[in-house]
């Protein structure tokens with residue numbers, strides 16, 4: 001049996017240790033970070049993770065917490081209305097540049113490292129729809145495999161009209177869009193995309209983490225299930241979910257049933273590293289064996305679950321890498 005090729009289609013790469021520290025101290029606040037966890041999400045750490053877990057390639061979802069930058073930057077502006085307006089214009093310009101520089105950095109990493117792909121991040125609410133569209137066009141020329149959006153940071157749902165020009169462009173140019181999901185903000189409910197999908201049924205939309213309901217198969221997961229059934233281009237990824245099987249809180253057979261209900265050709269393996277191993281564990285958490293690097297516990301568990309779920313070989317290969325390659329055109333150079 002040949003080795004299973006595994007691509008982590010959902011991970012978060014930080015530019016360097018300082019950027020990783022900003023992610024921990026600034027972005028994740030007020031979430032608790034797992035005490036003592038040293039993870040920063042840098043490229044060197046990604047390489048160690050791949051070697052330790054048998055993952056062949058990583059797709060970095062670029063996310064600049066631009067909504068937060070804007071909200072916080074506005075606190076610093078002066079009272080005088082004219083100066084305030086000028087300050088806000090300058091602030092938005094600087095944030096736009098920050099987004100673009102982060103995407104450019106990812107493009108340069110992907111060029112130098114064929115085992116790294118990326119989705120360019122945009123925030124049309126902060127940038128304005130035209131600038132967001134221009135950024136996507138520019139990143140397409142630089143090699144982006146898709147677009148990443150974060151509704152909780154944008155402060156709007158997936159059906160906000162400021163997103164429509166992006167959807168139109170991405171349909172026209174066959175570019176997938178991946179969105180954050182979860183119950184931490186009403187804006188990132190999968191159901192918030194229903195109106196957009198009704199208007200843009202051809203959109204290749206990936207809902208992260210099956211919908212990320214607290215309860216496996218709960219309302220957010222069901223919204224993703226309904227949308228995958230209604231729209232043939234809707235996909236999802238396994239990030240933050242497979243280790244529920246590893247922890248024994250979800251039965252392998254129930255996970256397979258859910259994967260088949262979604263469509264095993266619509267699901268892609270992902271981990272959400274570095275967040276996966278920085279956020280506090282669920283109550284059912286079981287540690288990995290002692291010979292596993294504790295920095296990569298959740299990723300390691302997810303890989304073991306992927307390898308052992310009672311799926312057919314074709315289903316497993318599709319979820320592990322094939323579906324992502326089909327969706328994005330990503331190819332690794334011939335191995336070894």
Ligand SMILES: [Zn+2]
Pocket residue numbers: 010011012061208272275
């Ligand atoms: Zn994520």
